Amino acid sequence: MEFFDIAETWNRDEIRQAQLVRLRNTVEQAMRSSFYGATLRKAGITPDSIRSLDDLRRIPFTTKDDLRNQYPDGLNCVPRTEMVRMHASSGTTGSPTVVYHTQSDLNAWADLMARCLHMVGVRRDDVFQNMTGYGLFTGGLGLHYGAERLGCLTIPAGPGNTKRQVKLMRDFRTSVVHIIPSYALYLAAAVEEGGEDPHALPPRIAVIGAEPHTEEARRRIEEMLGLKAFNSYGLSEMNGPGVAFECTEQNGMHVWEDAYIAEIIDPATGEPVPDGEVGELVMTTLCRRGMPVLRYRTRDLTRFLPGECPCGRVHRRLDRMVGRADDMLIIKGVNIYPMQIEQVLMAFPEVGQNYLIVLEREEFIDQIKVKVELRDEAFVEDMRVLQGLQKAIARRLKDEILVTPRVELVQNNSLPKAEGKAQRVLDLREKP
Amino acid sequence: MEFFDIAETWNRDEIRQAQLVRLRNTVEQAMRSSFYGATLRKAGITPDSIRSLDDLRRIPFTTKDDLRNQYPDGLNCVPRTEMVRMHASSGTTGSPTVVYHTQSDLNAWADLMARCLHMVGVRRDDVFQNMTGYGLFTGGLGLHYGAERLGCLTIPAGPGNTKRQVKLMRDFRTSVVHIIPSYALYLAAAVEEGGEDPHALPPRIAVIGAEPHTEEARRRIEEMLGLKAFNSYGLSEMNGPGVAFECTEQNGMHVWEDAYIAEIIDPATGEPVPDGEVGELVMTTLCRRGMPVLRYRTRDLTRFLPGECPCGRVHRRLDRMVGRADDMLIIKGVNIYPMQIEQVLMAFPEVGQNYLIVLEREEFIDQIKVKVELRDEAFVEDMRVLQGLQKAIARRLKDEILVTPRVELVQNNSLPKAEGKAQRVLDLREKP
Numbered sequence: 001m002e003f004f005d006i007a008e009t010w011n012r013d014e015i016r017q018a019q020l021v022r023l024r025n026t027v028e029q030a031m032r033s034s035f036y037g038a039t040l041r042k043a044g045i046t047p048d049s050i051r052s053l054d055d056l057r058r059i060p061f062t063t064k065d066d067l068r069n070q071y072p073d074g075l076n077c078v079p080r081t082e083m084v085r086m087h088a089s090s091g092t093t094g095s096p097t098v099v100y101h102t103q104s105d106l107n108a109w110a111d112l113m114a115r116c117l118h119m120v121g122v123r124r125d126d127v128f129q130n131m132t133g134y135g136l137f138t139g140g141l142g143l144h145y146g147a148e149r150l151g152c153l154t155i156p157a158g159p160g161n162t163k164r165q166v167k168l169m170r171d172f173r174t175s176v177v178h179i180i181p182s183y184a185l186y187l188a189a190a191v192e193e194g195g196e197d198p199h200a201l202p203p204r205i206a207v208i209g210a211e212p213h214t215e216e217a218r219r220r221i222e223e224m225l226g227l228k229a230f231n232s233y234g235l236s237e238m239n240g241p242g243v244a245f246e247c248t249e250q251n252g253m254h255v256w257e258d259a260y261i262a263e264i265i266d267p268a269t270g271e272p273v274p275d276g277e278v279g280e281l282v283m284t285t286l287c288r289r290g291m292p293v294l295r296y297r298t299r300d301l302t303r304f305l306p307g308e309c310p311c312g313r314v315h316r317r318l319d320r321m322v323g324r325a326d327d328m329l330i331i332k333g334v335n336i337y338p339m340q341i342e343q344v345l346m347a348f349p350e351v352g353q354n355y356l357i358v359l360e361r362e363e364f365i366d367q368i369k370v371k372v373e374l375r376d377e378a379f380v381e382d383m384r385v386l387q388g389l390q391k392a393i394a395r396r397l398k399d400e401i402l403v404t405p406r407v408e409l410v411q412n413n414s415l416p417k418a419e420g421k422a423q424r425v426l427d428l429r430e431k432p
Numbered sequence: 433m434e435f436f437d438i439a440e441t442w443n444r445d446e447i448r449q450a451q452l453v454r455l456r457n458t459v460e461q462a463m464r465s466s467f468y469g470a471t472l473r474k475a476g477i478t479p480d481s482i483r484s485l486d487d488l489r490r491i492p493f494t495t496k497d498d499l500r501n502q503y504p505d506g507l508n509c510v511p512r513t514e515m516v517r518m519h520a521s522s523g524t525t526g527s528p529t530v531v532y533h534t535q536s537d538l539n540a541w542a543d544l545m546a547r548c549l550h551m552v553g554v555r556r557d558d559v560f561q562n563m564t565g566y567g568l569f570t571g572g573l574g575l576h577y578g579a580e581r582l583g584c585l586t587i588p589a590g591p592g593n594t595k596r597q598v599k600l601m602r603d604f605r606t607s608v609v610h611i612i613p614s615y616a617l618y619l620a621a622a623v624e625e626g627g628e629d630p631h632a633l634p635p636r637i638a639v640i641g642a643e644p645h646t647e648e649a650r651r652r653i654e655e656m657l658g659l660k661a662f663n664s665y666g667l668s669e670m671n672g673p674g675v676a677f678e679c680t681e682q683n684g685m686h687v688w689e690d691a692y693i694a695e696i697i698d699p700a701t702g703e704p705v706p707d708g709e710v711g712e713l714v715m716t717t718l719c720r721r722g723m724p725v726l727r728y729r730t731r732d733l734t735r736f737l738p739g740e741c742p743c744g745r746v747h748r749r750l751d752r753m754v755g756r757a758d759d760m761l762i763i764k765g766v767n768i769y770p771m772q773i774e775q776v777l778m779a780f781p782e783v784g785q786n787y788l789i790v791l792e793r794e795e796f797i798d799q800i801k802v803k804v805e806l807r808d809e810a811f812v813e814d815m816r817v818l819q820g821l822q823k824a825i826a827r828r829l830k831d832e833i834l835v836t837p838r839v840e841l842v843q844n845n846s847l848p849k850a851e852g853k854a855q856r857v858l859d860l861r862e863k864p
Contacts, residue, residue: 080557080559081557081585084586085585086604103580103583124513135590141588148538153512153515154516154518157567157568171504
């Protein structure tokens with residue numbers, strides 16, 4: 001196999017050794033900022049006190065609020081004159097979060113991004129059409145620099161103007177697109193409505209990200225456009241895209257552990273979850289000079305996928321994000337995320353568009369009930385068929401959330417909707 | 433004085449020597465494209481046949497139609513795999529014009545752009561807020577790469593969202609902005625309406641371009657925002673911005689003659705105009721490998737400013753663009769551009785917003801009449817005052833256009849308007 005970076009070939013030992021060295025460097029560098037200078041000293045952390053990777057857990061978390069409170073310069077570790085780029089979150093009121101980059105930070109980011117693209121087969125003879133917004137949004141410039149770094153013919157198309165996007169694809173034989181999932185579906189439908197076959201469009205690879213989407217949506221994009229779609233994960237606090245990316249196995253996103261340390265914690269306790277369980281992703285930069293960030297609480301929920309990836313890379317794989325930590329429900333002491341339930345339900349072809357998770361407390365014990373709409377054609381009269389489906393759903397849910405729910409099958413369009421948007425959770429428990 | 437590039441210090445001889453060598457290289461490179469391979473051979477041009485810069489005039493012009501006809505690849509001189517960027521003009525019907533860049537072309541473009549910014553005092557400790565669109569429009573990415581090349585802290589703000597732009601300026605102490613002139617005026621007015629003083633905003637330098645604007649508009653931007661505004665000229669066929677740029681003298685834009693050859697021709701005959709006269713700008717790239725363009729008819733009208741620039745650079749200065757070649761009028765064999773007339777009129781404080789140029793033929797001789805609206809307060813009863821003004825305007829017009837017009841002063845709002853937009857030219861001559 002061909003690799004873009006030697007770090008892709010490292011084994012777990014090599015990754016851990018590099019992480020330890022770079023974590024020490026990062027702590028040393030971070031202490032030059034007013035924020036980490038104070039918080040690390042307070043926690044008794046010095047670079048020398050990082051003797052093993054386990055010492056990472058002695059470092060306090062950094063939250064989005066910390067970033068907001070330090071606006072605009074409190075995490076900077078080099079003078080502003082050494083910074084060459086700034087990205088900020090949107091918002092005109094309150095303080096946005098800001099990330100600064102030195103030239104070497106930008107170079108390292110472009111390298112990581114190029115590595116992601118290379119991993120799924122993008123090469124310098126590819127034509128890369130970048131169909132997302134540029135500007136402060138990190139997705140546009142992030143992929144742009146990565147594709148240019150790889151030597152692709154990069155078309156900075158930007159978002160929207162479907163007719164023109166399609167013309168560019170055809171005229172320049174675009175082989176790779178970077179596109180928001182919902183826009184990919186829209187574009188495919190628009191081409192089809194125009195009486196043409198979206199399957200015949202030239203792209204063979206789509207990079208999709210920046211928006212939560214299901215596996216079903218990905219498969220639909222692939223089928224409609226006749227290409228392979230790869231999930232990309234990133235967040236501006238960790239540069240943007242280039243943090244984790246699917247390989248050609250399309251089974252989880254390899255997080256680049258030579259550049260980041262990823263942890264998954266219980267958002268309620270801050271403790272690591274058992275391997276393979278869903279929790280909040282916590283990220284530490286290992287290669288940033290301008291503005292390192294330690295143990296950043298992303299609020300994104302995911303888990304490490306177990307086992308080895310057939311692609312040969314041992315950088316651990318993150319599962320698709322299953323929601324935000326703020327959505328977490330605690331039932332019988334177990335953390336459950338609505339997205340986990342949705343994923344199970346949507347795998348049943350009989351299930352319609354809506355469902356409702358009802359939480360109740362009966363004699364001091366939490367109960368979870370899931371009301372599930374069935375498609376009209378699935379709502380048959382034969383009770384045995386319905387009971388069989390009900391049991392199958394309950395079984396699959398228990399496998400996923402470790403709690404046995406009561407499943408109630410209801411008619412299509414019978415569940416309440418709030419302002420056109422389906423209500424997903426109804427918590428009837430008294431607050432403790 | 434401090435220079436960014438040694439080429440800024442060259443004298444005319446050095447510029448000419450470099451131009452001759454690079455023109456030969458460019459012809460040699462251009463012949464690798466199917467388009468120039470054919471047209472140069474047909475014109476009997478070989479690299480060796482370029483013995484002096486005068487031989488440039490033996491090379492046929494390249495027009496926008498040529499670029500359209502060669503869509504999408506006909507001017508490419510290297511395989512597409514060596515190209516890393518493509519910019520295209522807008523338009524979904526017909527063929528857009530396309531410009532390709534190799535990595536070395538992009539590097540050279542960023543260097544030229546950095547040189548422009550450096551010339552007006554931008555340095556690595558500046559904060560550069562890029563307030564134009566990114567994507568296929570060359571202005572956004574062009575300035576972005578230039579500012580990053582210079583080491584400025586670059587904020588890719590993109591266009592619009594005035595409130596946020598102002599917040600970014602204040603919070604990050606933005607010292608340099610790249611902004612469309614009409615948006616600069618809008619932003620200043622918006623801040624003023626919000627009860628604040630736009631003069632107090634941090635930026636000390638504005639780079640303005642991408643839109644025709646008058647000297648009056650520039651001065652207004654400077655006064656309202658309390659900064660120095662510098663004109664930038666470029667066109668996507670010549671990369672984009674970075675072709676010509678004002679120095680701190682603010683008296684014409686130095687065209688970088690080590691990277692381009694600029695000619696000014698009579699758009700009707702194709703012959704060079706006498707030095708200092710207005711004509712169509714024709715440009716030749718000297719440093720492009722991927723897609724050189726020879727003698728490109730820009731359709732932009734300007735003139736070389738005479739004399740030496742006190743800044744010490746001998747790269748010739750282009751005057752502000754006075755319009756498009758397609759607007760040219762021929763009167764008594766003289767080429768006249770409506771913009772020339774407008775500039776003369778707008779220098780008179782008595783003159784209102786509208787005017788009308790009427791062309792007539794009397795006994796086979798062209799006549800030009802200019803109807804000029806006066807402001808209400810200037811439309812006085814005293815005929816001697818009005819006659820004096822009439823004569824003064826006629827005299828200044830003759831100095832500019834070399835033909836004596838009849839000047840007619842009319843009341844405010846009395847001239848015809850077509851769809852809200854003022855009609856500027858009424859040609860009553862029979863077509864020959």
